[in-house]
Every structure is written in structure tokens, then in C-alpha cells.
Amino acid sequence: MNLDLDVQLQVALRALEETVAPSLAGAEKHVVEQFHLALLTLRFVHGRLPDMRRYARMELDALLALARESIAAAGSAPALADAVGSAEMVRADPAADTAGIEQAARRLRDEVTALGAAASDPALAARLDRLVLEAGGTMIGQARQWASPFGFELRPEELPAPAW
Incomplete structure (x- = not known):
């Protein structure tokens, strides 16, 4: 068995397209739709x-920047500062795997x-909301670019260039 993931995916895709797909002729519509979605x-x-x-890593970098700006705006945010410290360690680790990077980003x-939900000062809450919205626009643009192969973008050529 070939252990190369790229080759394994190519073989699975070919088998599904050339063997399984033709056998679905006459299958119920929802079955065919689900097959095509899975493919x-x-x-x-x-x-x-x-x-x-x-x-x-690009997403982690964006979230680290947002977290640092949020801490600066709040003045004190121990839980967020701890998350930043942990994320910086993951970011600095050249052997960090994707799951670890995603976990740090999620945290x-x-x-x-x-921090935003706990803000009792309306001015601080508004400032944190603005930071999230500003950072979110860029991150959403990259997420849309990432998912563009699904074909849901009306004008994919207008998406930002990939930053990853």
C-alpha cells in the first residue's frame, strides 16, 4: 500500500468517479446529491x-494580532494573555502540527x-467589537478564498489573494 496521502486521495477519487459514480445511475436523487457532495x-x-x-498558521497569526490588540485595549486580560503565551509557543515550534495550531487559534x-462578552464598560465593549470586526473582515476574506474551490463565490476573481 502506498502511504503517500496525495496518491491515496487520487486513487480514492478515481475509484469513486470511475466505478461508484456510474453505479448510481437510477439511484434516488438525494443519494446522488450526497455522493457528489462527498466527492x-x-x-x-x-x-x-x-x-x-x-x-x-496564517489564521493563528491573525488571531494573535487581534488578541494582543484586545489586551492593549482592555489593559488587563489574564486569560487572554495566557492564551497568547501558549499560542506564541505553538507558533514558535517548527514541529507544531496543524491540529495543535488550530487548537491554539480556537483558544x-x-x-x-x-473578553468582549465580559466587558462591563460600554466604551471598552465597543472598542473590542471594532477590533473583532476589523480583523474579522480580513480573516473572512481569506476563509472565502480558502473555500473558493467549492464554487459558491459569484465573483471569485474579486477575493483577496491567498495570504497563506
Whole structure:
């Protein structure tokens, strides 16, 4: 068995397209739709797998910047500062895997959200909201670019260039 993930995905896609797809002729519509969605997802994974770690690191960098700005705005945010410290260690680790990078990013996102939700000063809450919206626009643009192979973008050429 070939252990190369790229080759394994190519073989699975070919088998699904050349063997399974033709056998679905006459199948119920929802079965065919689900098959095509699963096939599209596998094609997406196959195409994006080489960039997954870089994308996760780009997202972590964006969330680290947002977290630092949020701490500066709040003046004190111990839980978020702890999450930043942990995320910086992951970011500095050249051997960090994608799952670890994503976990650090998720924790930052959760702590930034918690900081905003706990803000009792309306001015601080508004400032934190602005920071999230500003950072979110860029991050959403990259997420849309990442998911563009699914074909849902009306004008994919207008999406920002990949930053990963």
C-alpha cells in the first residue's frame, strides 16, 4: 500500500468517479446529491491539503494580532494573555502540527470572545467589537478564498489573494 496521502486521495477519487459514480445511475436523487457532495469535499481536501498547515498558521497569526490588540485595549486580560503565551509557543515550534495550531487559534478566538462578552464598560465593549470586526473582515476574506474551490463565490476573481 502506498502511504503517500496525495496518491491515496487520487486513487480514492478515481475509484469513486470511475466505478461508484456510474453505479448510481437510477439511484434516488438525494443519494446522488450526497455522493457528489462527498466527492466534491474529497477533491477540496486533496487540493487544499498541501496548504493546510500554512493556512492554519496564517489564521493563528491573525488571531494573535487581534488578541494582543484586545489586551492593549482592555489593559488587563489574564486569560487572554495566557492564551497568547501558549499560542506564541505553538507558533514558535517548527514541529507544531496543524491540529495543535488550530487548537491554539480556537483558544485565542474563544478568549477574545469571552473578553468582549465580559466587558462591563460600554466604551471598552465597543472598542473590542471594532477590533473583532476589523480583523474579522480580513480573516473572512481569506476563509472565502480558502473555500473558493467549492464554487459558491459569484465573483471569485474579486477575493483577496491567498495570504497563506
